[in-house]
Amino acid sequence: MEGFSLYYHATQALNNIDLVVPRHRVTALIGPSGCGKSTLLRCFNRMNDLIDGTHISGRAWLDDLDIYAAATDVSTLRRRVGMVFQKPNPFPKSVYENVAYGLRIQGVRGKSVLDDAVEQALRGAALWDEVKDRLHDSALGLSGGQQQRLVVARAVAVGPEVLLLDEPASSLDPLSTLRLEELIQELKRDYTVVIVTHNMQQAARLSDYTCYMYLGALIEFNETEALFTNPREQMTEDYVTGRYG
Amino acid sequence: MMGLREWLRYGVPQLWLSAAAVTACMLMTLGLIGLVGYKGLAHFVPRAVVAFNYPGAEGPRLAGEFVAHERVPRSRVPDAAGDADPIQRSLLRRGNREYVAQEFVWTQDAAIHNLEYPHDIMVLERREWGRLYGYLRGYAAQAEQPFTTAFSHAELQRELQHSSALRQRIDNIERGSMGRINAALERLRIERRRLERRGESATRLDAQQQALHSEFAVLSTRLQTLYAGLRAPRLLLALADDREVQVPLANIVRAYQPNALDLVGQTALYLERLWEFLSAEPREANTGGGVFPAIFGTVLLVLIMSIIVTPFGVITALFLHEYAGHGVLTRLVRISVNNLAGVPSVVYGVFGLGFFVYFVGGHLDRVLFPHMLPTPVFGTPGLLWSALTLALLTVPVVVVATEEGLTRVPQAMREGSLALGATQAETLWYIVLPAVLPAILTGLILAVARAAGEVAPLMLVGVVKLAPALPVDGSYPFLHLERKFMHLGFHIYDVGFQSPNAESTRPLLYATAFLLVLLIIALNLTAIRIRNTLQRRYGTRSE
Numbered sequence: 001m002e003g004f005s006l007y008y009h010a011t012q013a014l015n016n017i018d019l020v021v022p023r024h025r026v027t028a029l030i031g032p033s034g035c036g037k038s039t040l041l042r043c044f045n046r047m048n049d050l051i052d053g054t055h056i057s058g059r060a061w062l063d064d065l066d067i068y069a070a071a072t073d074v075s076t077l078r079r080r081v082g083m084v085f086q087k088p089n090p091f092p093k094s095v096y097e098n099v100a101y102g103l104r105i106q107g108v109r110g111k112s113v114l115d116d117a118v119e120q121a122l123r124g125a126a127l128w129d130e131v132k133d134r135l136h137d138s139a140l141g142l143s144g145g146q147q148q149r150l151v152v153a154r155a156v157a158v159g160p161e162v163l164l165l166d167e168p169a170s171s172l173d174p175l176s177t178l179r180l181e182e183l184i185q186e187l188k189r190d191y192t193v194v195i196v197t198h199n200m201q202q203a204a205r206l207s208d209y210t211c212y213m214y215l216g217a218l219i220e221f222n223e224t225e226a227l228f229t230n231p232r233e234q235m236t237e238d239y240v241t242g243r244y245g
Numbered sequence: 246m247m248g249l250r251e252w253l254r255y256g257v258p259q260l261w262l263s264a265a266a267v268t269a270c271m272l273m274t275l276g277l278i279g280l281v282g283y284k285g286l287a288h289f290v291p292r293a294v295v296a297f298n299y300p301g302a303e304g305p306r307l308a309g310e311f312v313a314h315e316r317v318p319r320s321r322v323p324d325a326a327g328d329a330d331p332i333q334r335s336l337l338r339r340g341n342r343e344y345v346a347q348e349f350v351w352t353q354d355a356a357i358h359n360l361e362y363p364h365d366i367m368v369l370e371r372r373e374w375g376r377l378y379g380y381l382r383g384y385a386a387q388a389e390q391p392f393t394t395a396f397s398h399a400e401l402q403r404e405l406q407h408s409s410a411l412r413q414r415i416d417n418i419e420r421g422s423m424g425r426i427n428a429a430l431e432r433l434r435i436e437r438r439r440l441e442r443r444g445e446s447a448t449r450l451d452a453q454q455q456a457l458h459s460e461f462a463v464l465s466t467r468l469q470t471l472y473a474g475l476r477a478p479r480l481l482l483a484l485a486d487d488r489e490v491q492v493p494l495a496n497i498v499r500a501y502q503p504n505a506l507d508l509v510g511q512t513a514l515y516l517e518r519l520w521e522f523l524s525a526e527p528r529e530a531n532t533g534g535g536v537f538p539a540i541f542g543t544v545l546l547v548l549i550m551s552i553i554v555t556p557f558g559v560i561t562a563l564f565l566h567e568y569a570g571h572g573v574l575t576r577l578v579r580i581s582v583n584n585l586a587g588v589p590s591v592v593y594g595v596f597g598l599g600f601f602v603y604f605v606g607g608h609l610d611r612v613l614f615p616h617m618l619p620t621p622v623f624g625t626p627g628l629l630w631s632a633l634t635l636a637l638l639t640v641p642v643v644v645v646a647t648e649e650g651l652t653r654v655p656q657a658m659r660e661g662s663l664a665l666g667a668t669q670a671e672t673l674w675y676i677v678l679p680a681v682l683p684a685i686l687t688g689l690i691l692a693v694a695r696a697a698g699e700v701a702p703l704m705l706v707g708v709v710k711l712a713p714a715l716p717v718d719g720s721y722p723f724l725h726l727e728r729k730f731m732h733l734g735f736h737i738y739d740v741g742f743q744s745p746n747a748e749s750t751r752p753l754l755y756a757t758a759f760l761l762v763l764l765i766i767a768l769n770l771t772a773i774r775i776r777n778t779l780q781r782r783y784g785t786r787s788e
Contacts, residue, residue: 045664079666089657091676102665105675158665
């Protein structure tokens with residue numbers, strides 16, 4: 001990502017961000033509320049397009065695909081860059097249909113193909129054992145933590161390269177959070193993960209790289225251990241040690 | 246003890262006030278339905294028939310059913326008998342319309358003598374002239390035959406069954422075989438016109454036409470014999486004043502001796518008459534018989550309207566809510582749609598007549614049926630135009646309800662779908678639309694409730710007092726959208742206010758109104774059931 005800025009009407013929400021997200025690693029975005037972490041995250045799969053009045057400058061790349069080029073197909077991009085939201089948002093369909101949805105809209109029809117893909121995705125999201133007997137019950141009957149893992153499975157099912165997680169644990173209880181964190185550790189073997197979090201311990205536990213943002217600007221980006229133990233910037237140090245504000 | 250301020254602060258009076266308002270609404274609704282239902286259903290109960298001596302112009306002896314009793318001040322009755330004030334008087338339905346000056350007469354209770362309930366008095370429900378009250382005196386099977394006086398009620402019932410079987414056969418020939426031949430002849434006639442317009446010879450149709458004509462002739466002779474057999478038998482009856490009259494058996498729908506009926510017989514008769522009301526066609530300018538064509542027309546109209554209005558309203562709402570920008574134009578469109586709901590329905594009728602019937606229908610005729618002109622096919626009021634007019638009338642309701650439903654679909658759900666690489670159209674189709682289906686159904690329920698009771702616009706665009714045929718029948722293309730049809734709402738207007746015999750049709754009016762209310766309730770309950778099922782399946786609540 002080079003010299004990337006995003007404006008919301010006249011307000012600048014992201015300011016000239018340069019960032020390289022390493023492949024097959026977990027990268028955490030931290031920073032105080034309103035600093036633009038989520039906005040930055042949503043730039044990777046152009047979810048900000050949905051909000052009226054946003055426009056950008058600079059460039060963003062996925063490998064050598066120019067994300068914001070006019071010729072880029074947003075649907076294809078979003079298949080390569082999956083996303084999990086703050087609150088679990090399963091569709092009001094069965095567990096099976098939730099996971100199969102992404103494949104169905106790609107035109108996958110064969111029942112056995114779908115069955116396999118659904119099982120694999122649910123196993124990948126560490127949910128299979130809990131739901132294998134109620135695949136055709138409504139997904140809304142699952143617990144919050146299960147729903148969030150279901151949403152991960154849904155995102156994984158379409159075979160993305162990058163997974164964007166927007167505070168995925170913020171509405172979960174500690175136990176569910178723990179399971180989700182274990183899952184994220186698993187996921188990084190196959191996917192590049194970018195996670196937004198408010199929770200510094202979580203960032204420290206989970207991520208290989210951490211990126212501290214403040215007021216739409218990228219203050220510091222480093223390996224997690226280095227950033228937490230030996231921050232280069234004073235602002236970062238204030239924040240990670242809790243002296244911020 | 247609670248002070249007044251506290252009392253107000255906790256909202257006690259407001260609570261009571263709203264509870265009272267709800268109760269009042271419930272009572273009024275239930276009271277109305279109860280009254281209409283009671284009066285309507287009581288119409289089919291067989292009443293006792295009385296006979297009594299009565300002085301004065303109508304006398305000396307009267308027979309009939311009492312249909313109302315009232316107490317009036319003496320000053321309002323010109324020839325008051327006795328010296329009581331107020332006077333008790335009763336309305337007597339004495340039937341026999343062709344023999345007496347007034348079918349309904351007020352009789353003063355004080356002047357009635359020798360009141361009895363004759364066991365053998367008979368009520369005849371007739372195809373013409375309404376009811377007849379009299380005593381069975383004789384029967385003749387052939388036209389010139391003298392009457393045999395030994396003829397029991399049971400024998401009469403057997404003859405009536407025979408007669409109605411005969412009528413059924415005639416009906417089958419007239420509507421079945423002859424109808425087919427007529428339709429074939431009509432096709433030939435049109436084919437001939439078409440050929441002549443093109444300047445070709447039409448002689449090759451002659452043989453076909455000839456065959457049909459001779460087939461028709463055979464059927465007519467058969468029909469004539471059947472008709473002769475149907476019309477020959479006559480009954481001899483004595484009226485209350487001992488006059489003897491003849492009644493052709495073919496004219497009788499039903500004959501019974503109400504005073505001789507036990508509870509089982511009464512119930513059977515009640516159900517038979519109720520069934521006739523629901524399943525038969527009206528007779529005698531809608532003053533008797535059933536209302537089946539009107540029920541059928543109403544239901545069909547509402548169904549066709551629903552089929553038209555749902556996609557139309559939903560697509561409008563989807564565009565307004567999901568695609569259109571938030572500019573002045575969108576707001577203007579939305580306000581206009583909402584205001585459409587306030588336009589008086591008769592204005593829609595005028596619009597429908599001018600636009601749909603004369604403009605669209607007229608042009609359709611010129612393009613599709615030039616060989617039929619000047620007889621219009623679609624250029625005249627009919628079922629399709631009525632359904633379209635009602636659809637126009639109810640489209641705002643569907644649009645508003647659908648838009649409200651769309652607002653309630655969580656943004657997170659759309660984002661979830663989009664983030665998986667679905668396009669906006671796919672998200673709309675697979676995620677948003679299922680979630681908004683219950684709201685659409687709600688809109689449809691409101692639309693149906695509004696449309697089913699609507700009469701004014703229909704009078705201009707397709708409803709008639711008496712339709713010769715149902716809009717659905719066995720001849721191609723089975724659903725005849727261009728036909729005129731009957732409608733319960735209009736039937737109420739017609740029976741209630743255009744009838745030549747208001748007094749005898751009043752109970753029928755209650756029955757029809759009750760039926761219309763029941764029908765609307767049934768339609769709504771069906772829609773509500775479907776909505777609840779959908780809500781369970783596609784509920785949007787994620788908690």
